[in-house]
Amino acid sequence: MDTASRGLNPSFLILNILNKFADAGNSIVASVTVEAHSERPILLLEEMGLLHSVVCQASTITLVMPSGEIANTTLMAWAPNGRTAFNIITSHPGCNAANERGAWSVSFIKPHGRSIILFVSALPLHEVGRTFDISFRHSSLGGYWGTPMQTSTDATLVERDFGSTSNPSYDKDLSGTEIFPGNSSSLGLASDIIQHLTPGYTRQLTGASVEITCAECVSHFNFTIGVDFTFTAGIGNVSTALMFATVNRFEQSVFLDIKVGGDLQVDFEFDLIKIPIEGFQIPTLFAIGPFIGLGVQFNFTLTGEVDLKVGANASIPANANANLDLINPSNSSANGWDGISFQMIPLRLDGGAPNFTIGAAVAPFLEFEITVGGGGITQGTNSTEVGLEARLTQTTPAIEFDFVTHSNVNSACEPAGDADFSFFSNAYTVDSSLGLLTAAGVQLNDAGVFENLGLDFATSWSKTLFQYNSRLPLSGKQSDSNQTCFVLAEDAGSASATRANLDASPSQHPAATGTLLAAASAIPTYDISKIQSYYDSHGHTLPPGITAEMLSGSVFTRPPLSPL
Numbered sequence: 001m002d003t004a005s006r007g008l009n010p011s012f013l014i015l016n017i018l019n020k021f022a023d024a025g026n027s028i029v030a031s032v033t034v035e036a037h038s039e040r041p042i043l044l045l046e047e048m049g050l051l052h053s054v055v056c057q058a059s060t061i062t063l064v065m066p067s068g069e070i071a072n073t074t075l076m077a078w079a080p081n082g083r084t085a086f087n088i089i090t091s092h093p094g095c096n097a098a099n100e101r102g103a104w105s106v107s108f109i110k111p112h113g114r115s116i117i118l119f120v121s122a123l124p125l126h127e128v129g130r131t132f133d134i135s136f137r138h139s140s141l142g143g144y145w146g147t148p149m150q151t152s153t154d155a156t157l158v159e160r161d162f163g164s165t166s167n168p169s170y171d172k173d174l175s176g177t178e179i180f181p182g183n184s185s186s187l188g189l190a191s192d193i194i195q196h197l198t199p200g201y202t203r204q205l206t207g208a209s210v211e212i213t214c215a216e217c218v219s220h221f222n223f224t225i226g227v228d229f230t231f232t233a234g235i236g237n238v239s240t241a242l243m244f245a246t247v248n249r250f251e252q253s254v255f256l257d258i259k260v261g262g263d264l265q266v267d268f269e270f271d272l273i274k275i276p277i278e279g280f281q282i283p284t285l286f287a288i289g290p291f292i293g294l295g296v297q298f299n300f301t302l303t304g305e306v307d308l309k310v311g312a313n314a315s316i317p318a319n320a321n322a323n324l325d326l327i328n329p330s331n332s333s334a335n336g337w338d339g340i341s342f343q344m345i346p347l348r349l350d351g352g353a354p355n356f357t358i359g360a361a362v363a364p365f366l367e368f369e370i371t372v373g374g375g376g377i378t379q380g381t382n383s384t385e386v387g388l389e390a391r392l393t394q395t396t397p398a399i400e401f402d403f404v405t406h407s408n409v410n411s412a413c414e415p416a417g418d419a420d421f422s423f424f425s426n427a428y429t430v431d432s433s434l435g436l437l438t439a440a441g442v443q444l445n446d447a448g449v450f451e452n453l454g455l456d457f458a459t460s461w462s463k464t465l466f467q468y469n470s471r472l473p474l475s476g477k478q479s480d481s482n483q484t485c486f487v488l489a490e491d492a493g494s495a496s497a498t499r500a501n502l503d504a505s506p507s508q509h510p511a512a513t514g515t516l517l518a519a520a521s522a523i524p525t526y527d528i529s530k531i532q533s534y535y536d537s538h539g540h541t542l543p544p545g546i547t548a549e550m551l552s553g554s555v556f557t558r559p560p561l562s563p564l
């Protein structure tokens with residue numbers, strides 16, 4: 001086949017340019033391979049050499065060559081045995097809207113001087129080939145959420161000639177953002193924000209109030225992501241549907257301010273933000289719209305009122321990965337997630353006398369929305385045209401704890417007895433855990449998108465790829481991970497997401513509000529009269545576990561205590 005006729009191939013055709021935006025600072029690679037019908041080869045005009053110009057009309061496409069000789073040579077190469085039936089694809093602006101490709105079925109060829117006239121009829125792009133292999137790669141999807149605002153290192157994305165026109169920013173300042181009930185204006189994400197509140201949550205909140213604010217939510221992330229998708233239009237089969245993600249960097253701090261008033265029992269989850277990233281689409285054929293987002297999940301069972309701050313820091317090691325088979329979920333896998341590290345930010349109670357059970361998770365996610373056969377992805381919203389959603393969610397960290405208030409108890413939160421010479425007016429038993437959950441899911445939103453093409457796809461599913469739970473040291477000290485009895489201790493200020501430890505460590509003195517401290521490490525209230533009685537009746541010997549230093553400053557009438 002000579003240079004002039006390059007592009008007419010009876011087996012397969014690469015439609016788009018690979019590594020289109022390497023020079024824009026983004027490692028994006030995308031391709032579509034179309035396998036032609038055996039009896040109808042495919043001609044891609046953009047692949048033809050020595051083509052002078054193209055003229056498109058309603059039923060004809062005229063190819064103007066540099067000379068009559070080249071036109072004749074091209075005709076001979078195309079149809080040495082009189083072949084005139086093939087399909088043609090072009091993105092020529094005279095034949096299509098901007099950034100679109102069209103397909104035509106050629107039924108007859110007529111030479112005319114140095115031109116070749118093709119008699120054509122329009123053809124839906126998804127009918128031009130027998131199979132379609134779609135591949136999308138983004139090897140450095142990165143950004144920063146948090147405060148202070150920093151300049152993104154990611155170059156601004158620009159329009160592609162094959163689809164997406166989104167130009168997102170990955171930098172979002174979530175400090176002070178109201179997560180629930182949710183205030184889109186506080187995010188500054190008018191077109192990005194999506195909220196999916198669990199049905200009936202407003203009814204569950206009757207008689208109670210809930211306010212959850214992201215005091216500090218900071219995330220540095222960088223992923224390699226990809227999709228491989230193969231469908232056979234004529235047979236009605238999706239033979240390959242793979243999604244994968246590899247962690248290049250992931251560091252996250254979540255520090256929540258939770259205020260609840262009244263008795264409450266409620267569960268809710270929703271997407272706080274959902275930001276479109278550079279996608280890949282060929283209109284009338286397919287669209288892949290990747291998104292990054294942040295979901296929140298909460299459940300409350302509470303009696304009374306509470307104002308508290310709680311959070312944790314987490315990081316995931318580089319090269320942790322997930323491979324998702326959207327058709328055969330059992331083939332999905334995840335590796336490297338067990339190397340996660342996390343640290344509790346000391347829980348701080350700012351008010352209330354709570355008895356509650358709370359579960360809280362802030363879950364970043366990667367999502368692909370896939371449409372086959374027409375339409376496209378509506379950036380920033382869930383379009384009704386989207387046929388399939390595939391999501392990888394990382395709930396890091398997920399905090400679960402039960403919090404019960406007790407009065408006049410010892411350091412084990414048991415009622416002070418005859419053998420206890422000290423007590424705490426208020427203490428709290430806390431049963432808690434910090435968890436990591438990597439999950440994948442597929443949701444078939446509009447089966448008609450696939451059924452219209454005769455495609456058969458697996459039903460929706462969800463799968464836990466990796467799960468880890470550990471006891472949560474609410475005081476922020478790993479040595480307290482086995483402690484269940486805590487008091488509130490005076491502190492110089494509250495913890496923060498960027499400071500896992502206080503500037504000044506909590507004192508050992510209990511207080512009405514403050515940071516959780518293991519009761520065993522706190523200074524209790526000493527029962528002086530009981531100690532005095534024991535001292536008098538045991539030959540001036542202090543009770544076990546009580547020293548003179550502990551009683552320094554206490555009023556002791558007789559005789560003066562001295563170290564033994």
